[in-house]
Amino acid sequence: MKKQTIDTRPAGPKPWNDPRVRSLFFQAIAIAFVFWGGWVLVDNTLSNMESRGISTGFGFLNETAGFGIIMNLVPYDATMSYGRTFWVGLTNTLLVSAMGVVAATILGFIIGVARLSSNWLVAKMALVYIEVIRNIPLLLQIFFWYFAVLSNLPSPRQSVDVGGALFLNNRGLYLPEPLTQEGFGIVWGGILLAIAAVVGIRIWAKKRQLATGQIFPTFKVGVAILVVVPLVSYLVAGSPIEWDIPALKGFNFGGGITIIPELAALWIALSLYTASFIAEIVRSGILSVSKGQTEASKALGLPNGLTLRLVVIPQAMRVIIPPLTSQYLNLVKNSSLATAIGYPDLVAVFMGTTLNQTGQAVEVVAITMAVYLTISLLISLFMNIYNRAVAIKER
Amino acid sequence: MGNSMTDQTLTSETQTPPKDQSDKKPGIIRVEGMHKWYGDFHVLKDLNLTVDQGERIVICGPSGSGKSTFIRCINRLEEHQQGKIIVDDVELTDDVRQIDTVRREVGMVFQHFNLFPHLTVLENCCLSPIWVRKTPRKEAEASAMEYLERVKIPDQANKFPGQLSGGQQQRVAIARALCMKPKIMLFDEPTSALDPEMIKEVLDVMIELAGSGMTMMCVTHEMGFAKTVADRVIFMDGGEIVEQAPPHEFFTNPQEARTQKFLQQILAH
Ligand SMILES: Nc1ncnc2c1ncn2[C@@H]1O[C@H](COP(=O)(O)OP(=O)(O)OP(=O)(O)O)[C@@H](O)[C@H]1O
Ligand SMILES: [Mg+2]
Numbered sequence: 140m141k142k143q144t145i146d147t148r149p150a151g152p153k154p155w156n157d158p159r160v161r162s163l164f165f166q167a168i169a170i171a172f173v174f175w176g177g178w179v180l181v182d183n184t185l186s187n188m189e190s191r192g193i194s195t196g197f198g199f200l201n202e203t204a205g206f207g208i209i210m211n212l213v214p215y216d217a218t219m220s221y222g223r224t225f226w227v228g229l230t231n232t233l234l235v236s237a238m239g240v241v242a243a244t245i246l247g248f249i250i251g252v253a254r255l256s257s258n259w260l261v262a263k264m265a266l267v268y269i270e271v272i273r274n275i276p277l278l279l280q281i282f283f284w285y286f287a288v289l290s291n292l293p294s295p296r297q298s299v300d301v302g303g304a305l306f307l308n309n310r311g312l313y314l315p316e317p318l319t320q321e322g323f324g325i326v327w328g329g330i331l332l333a334i335a336a337v338v339g340i341r342i343w344a345k346k347r348q349l350a351t352g353q354i355f356p357t358f359k360v361g362v363a364i365l366v367v368v369p370l371v372s373y374l375v376a377g378s379p380i381e382w383d384i385p386a387l388k389g390f391n392f393g394g395g396i397t398i399i400p401e402l403a404a405l406w407i408a409l410s411l412y413t414a415s416f417i418a419e420i421v422r423s424g425i426l427s428v429s430k431g432q433t434e435a436s437k438a439l440g441l442p443n444g445l446t447l448r449l450v451v452i453p454q455a456m457r458v459i460i461p462p463l464t465s466q467y468l469n470l471v472k473n474s475s476l477a478t479a480i481g482y483p484d485l486v487a488v489f490m491g492t493t494l495n496q497t498g499q500a501v502e503v504v505a506i507t508m509a510v511y512l513t514i515s516l517l518i519s520l521f522m523n524i525y526n527r528a529v530a531i532k533e534r
Numbered sequence: 535m536g537n538s539m540t541d542q543t544l545t546s547e548t549q550t551p552p553k554d555q556s557d558k559k560p561g562i563i564r565v566e567g568m569h570k571w572y573g574d575f576h577v578l579k580d581l582n583l584t585v586d587q588g589e590r591i592v593i594c595g596p597s598g599s600g601k602s603t604f605i606r607c608i609n610r611l612e613e614h615q616q617g618k619i620i621v622d623d624v625e626l627t628d629d630v631r632q633i634d635t636v637r638r639e640v641g642m643v644f645q646h647f648n649l650f651p652h653l654t655v656l657e658n659c660c661l662s663p664i665w666v667r668k669t670p671r672k673e674a675e676a677s678a679m680e681y682l683e684r685v686k687i688p689d690q691a692n693k694f695p696g697q698l699s700g701g702q703q704q705r706v707a708i709a710r711a712l713c714m715k716p717k718i719m720l721f722d723e724p725t726s727a728l729d730p731e732m733i734k735e736v737l738d739v740m741i742e743l744a745g746s747g748m749t750m751m752c753v754t755h756e757m758g759f760a761k762t763v764a765d766r767v768i769f770m771d772g773g774e775i776v777e778q779a780p781p782h783e784f785f786t787n788p789q790e791a792r793t794q795k796f797l798q799q800i801l802a803h
Binding site: 453 | 652
């Protein structure tokens with residue numbers, strides 16, 4: 140038998156078997172495809188627009204819009220520019236999204252905890268809510284609230300009247316609007332004073348806890364101060380608020396603040412729908428904290444409330460936050476279903492009417508997409524910062 | 535108090551380690567005719583036991599005999615359905631305040647440590663003294679450091695539990711329980727989840743604790759530990775207390791057939 144010399148170096152793989160070469164190759168192909176696709180799109184669009192005689196550029200933003208919008212948070216009328224319609228649409232989108240995020244979070248946490256309740260009825264009701272709501276398409280739910288519930292409210296003349304100040308009918312919910320009068324500066328002063336006092340008490344309470352171990356009821360006292368001080372300064376200043384109370388004028392109400400049914404329907408549907416997902420996230424977050432943690436906490440004599448607050452929730456949050464972020468993103472994106480019932484959000488106003496009137500498809504779509512992307516990235520950023528703050532340090 | 539009388543006679547027979555009986559309270563734990571069911575399953579059957587202050591009890595028995603369930607009833611991590619459990623003169627009922635009172639005086643160490651992973655070792659130790667005992671933080675931290683020194687890991691105080699070995703974690707868990715200055719310590723198989731080389735470091739801490747006069751109830755299979763520190767060994771099987779005796783008697787002259795069989799099995803290894 141012939142003795143072979145053994146090469147101790149591992150034999151290098153053939154280039155097409157080398158994982159590094161392979162991955163480079165596939166990445167190159169992928170990039171080539173993306174560029175080619177992008178070029179085809181741009182080239183195609185430009186030549187189409189040229190053949191139809193559409194000008195490009197953002198000059199249209201300064202032209203007069205000439206159409207009305209049923210709800211505006213920034214001042215608007217039909218003589219204003221297309222640029223202004225963008226801000227109206229954007230603020231409307233932000234409003235319904237912010238309202239939706241707050242309501243969905245509160246409702247979702249309550250239902251998520253209820254789902255784990257030891258009370259059979261409460262737990263089953265939460266389960267039914269979750270299963271029903273999250274399995275019906277959102278668009279259907281928006282239609283339900285808009286057409287089946289809110290449209291069937293009485294007409295303005297037969298409005299539901301709460302104390303002569305609050306009116307509900309099929310045109311919306313009418314609330315009195317506070318108009319600040321001369322002397323309201325004193326009330327602002329009172330509010331600032333109250334906030335400063337609460338911050339001061341917090342610092343003092345923490346110091347005292349470090350020194351003497353006594354725990355001060357900061358929350359209760361803080362709430363009391365925040366209520367009492369502004370109230371007293373309000374009375375001292377001679378009640379410097381006048382209420383603009385809505386009143387029936389002709390066929391409809393005028394004055395006060397109006398919540399239009401489009402906003403209400405969209406907000407209710409978005410909140411209820413997203414809450415059902417958040418509830419499941421909260422439930423699984425709490426369940427992810429092992430039973431041993433609760434037992435150890437109880438064995439140390441911590442009562443149930445403190446166990447939840449100091450042991451369970453801090454650990455559950457780190458499981459809850461990433462999927463919660465994506466639910467917030469979903470809610471913002473889902474708010475574009477506003478178009479279906481005519482709530483004037485960014486998509487309805489800007490990508491709808493403005494785009495139809497100007498024909499500036501590329502610019503309008505690009506701006507709108509950039510806005511949604513920015514909102515989403517901002518939400519992700521804030522949630523990541525928060526998540527980093529509550530993350531568990533290990534090794 | 536017939537029960538407690540027999541216990542007194544049993545304990546007085548033990549020699550190791552000697553302890554001062556003068557101001558010790560008899561019957562700091564009293565279990566009377568206690569039953570527990572899981573649904574239809576009768577886990578604990580008519581348990582009677584009196585433990586005096588400073589006594590060290592070791593509970594052993596085959597798997598599933600109800601040892602964990604029993605010891606967890608003492609601080610009401612499990613509730614019993616019949617009979618009485620009285621700890622330091624407070625009866626365990628549905629009353630939440632009484633339960634919290636008992637839990638403040640009873641420390642517990644678990645098989646799987648159950649340290650809080652989001653808090654440092656020091657914060658783990660201070661949490662309950664600060665929030666439940668309302669100890670000033672500075673004081674709580676100083677006393678926590680003392681206990682961490684006693685379990686020989688003061689240098690790990692600012693690490694997180696995930697950064698420690700199993701043996702170190704269990705010693706932190708013991709220190710955490712001691713920080714509440716409990717009158718009674720319960721241990722549920724504190725060394726069963728540990729590698730052999732870490733068992734000794736935890737047992738050493740427990741032996742030291744036993745020497746300091748702490749009232750201890752300990753579920754364990756460490757028969758060496760039982761022989762060194764126990765005043766009484768309790769053998770459970772099928773949810774009943776089958777036999778109880780001082781360790782030398784228990785190991786050399788078991789009375790019941792089930793105890794003999796169990797001892798043969800575990801001592802064979
Ligand atoms: N939550 C529960 N629901 C129903 N049965 C249970 C529950 N917990 C324990 N059991 C049963 O009760 C019996 C006693 O359990 P326990 O954990 O007290 O035994 P153990 O003596 O500690 O055993 P081991 O040595 O394995 O830890 C077992 O048969 C077990 O299956
Ligand atoms: Mg057990």
